[in-house]
Amino acid sequence: MNRHLRRLLTTAGVAATAVTVSRYGLRRQAAIARAAIGKPLGEEAHRADRTWKKKYGDPVDLLLLGDSIAAGLGAERPKDTLGGQLARRLAKATHRAVRLRTAAVVGAETSDLADQLATLPAGYVPDVAVVVVGGNDITHRVRVADSRRDLGAAVRALRESGAEVVVGTCPDLGALRPLPQPLRTLGSRASRQLAAAQREVATEHGGYAVALAEVVGPFFITQPDEMFALDRFHPSGAGYRRTAKAMLPSVLLALGHAASVPFGHTPPVWTAVSGSDPGVPG
Numbered sequence: 001m002n003r004h005l006r007r008l009l010t011t012a013g014v015a016a017t018a019v020t021v022s023r024y025g026l027r028r029q030a031a032i033a034r035a036a037i038g039k040p041l042g043e044e045a046h047r048a049d050r051t052w053k054k055k056y057g058d059p060v061d062l063l064l065l066g067d068s069i070a071a072g073l074g075a076e077r078p079k080d081t082l083g084g085q086l087a088r089r090l091a092k093a094t095h096r097a098v099r100l101r102t103a104a105v106v107g108a109e110t111s112d113l114a115d116q117l118a119t120l121p122a123g124y125v126p127d128v129a130v131v132v133v134g135g136n137d138i139t140h141r142v143r144v145a146d147s148r149r150d151l152g153a154a155v156r157a158l159r160e161s162g163a164e165v166v167v168g169t170c171p172d173l174g175a176l177r178p179l180p181q182p183l184r185t186l187g188s189r190a191s192r193q194l195a196a197a198q199r200e201v202a203t204e205h206g207g208y209a210v211a212l213a214e215v216v217g218p219f220f221i222t223q224p225d226e227m228f229a230l231d232r233f234h235p236s237g238a239g240y241r242r243t244a245k246a247m248l249p250s251v252l253l254a255l256g257h258a259a260s261v262p263f264g265h266t267p268p269v270w271t272a273v274s275g276s277d278p279g280v281p282g
Contacts, residue, residue: 045071045106048084052098053091059099060255062087063126063163065116065154066133069171070104072240074229080237085244086130086251093248094257101126109136110147113154126163128254130247131155132212134170134198138190148197155205164254165207168247169195171220172213199266206268208250208261215246215264 045068051059064070064083072081079088087098101124103116110133131154137147151167158165172195174188192213199209219242220227220235227239235243250265252258261267 045073046075046078046081046084047102048072048078048081048087049100049102052084052087052100054097056091056095056097059097060090060094060128061099061101061124061126062090063120063129064100064102064104065113065129065131066104066168067108067136068104068106068234069135069168069243070130070132071102071106072104073106074231074234074236075240076237080240082130082132082235082240082244085240086247089244089248090251093252094255104132107136108133109140109142110134110150110154111142113150114157117154117157125161126158128164128166128251129158130166130168130251131202131207132168134191134194135173138170138173138187138194144194144197147194148201151198152201152205155202155207159206165202165205166210166247166250166254167198167202167207168210168212168243169198169202170212172217174221203266203269208254208268209266210247210250211264211266212243212246215262216243 062083064086068074070082072078072083075081075084078084081102083100083102087100090096091098101120103119105112105116108116113131113133131151133151134147136142155165155167170191172188173191174184195211195213199211202209216239220239224232227236227242228234229236229239246264249258249261250267253261253265253267
């Protein structure tokens with residue numbers, strides 16, 4: 001074995017050992033963080049499903065899919081969940097009642113979206129579906145390609161049914177102070193990579209994407225005592241109010257009640273390019 005090959009193999013061996021140690025260290029840090037956070041909020045979010053502002057009539061059907069954020073874990077009252085906040089704001093903006101249905105599940109990964117869709121009643125088609133998922137994909141080390149594929153399948157199924165879709169992309173896990181370093185930095189990088197993939201696949205399939213890390217992330221970083229619930233991991237009622245306010249422009253645009261969206265919102269590719277939808281029911 002020549003000297004250069006031996007040096008290369010030695011370097012590779014050291015690198016492999018470092019990666020193994022790094023992965024073990026990160027898993028250990030994640031375990032410590034989970035133990036520190038605990039489950040003070042339990043595993044069930046408040047149920048906010050009902051018709052909001054019924055007096056307005058002509059209801060909009062709003063569906064929430066995804067993980068604990070979509071379910072509203074951490075909110076103090078049903079009206080403080082993401083679904084409750086969106087329903088109230090949507091009703092006020094459109095002057096129509098909003099029928100809220102929440103299929104989101106605490107702890108869900110993107111791969112669980114298919115099961116959530118399967119729980120819906122036969123023939124149910126929401127006017128707009130809001131999807132927030134991805135954080136658990138990061139903590140469970142799901143490959144971005146797998147998350148992207150599963151989200152694309154869910155958005156495509158919803159669009160083919162005739163529903164509009166708005167995806168809130170993965171929040172920046174770097175805002176989670178209970179996570180130690182370097183786990184927090186690596187989580188931030190991974191969540192932003194996933195968010196970029198989510199934005200791309202959602203808009204490719206006719207959905208709208210809202211970059212939560214950009215439009216609400218700074219509030220969670222600068223105002224953690226207000227934005228986070230007592231576990232310092234999930235949003236509080238104030239955090240959900242801020243998130244709902246940030247997502248509303250894309251929901252309104254999807255429903256034809258707005259002409260444009262602000263920074264951090266991305267419309268479907270076909271809307272941005274041609275202004276028409278090539279073959280996707282809407």
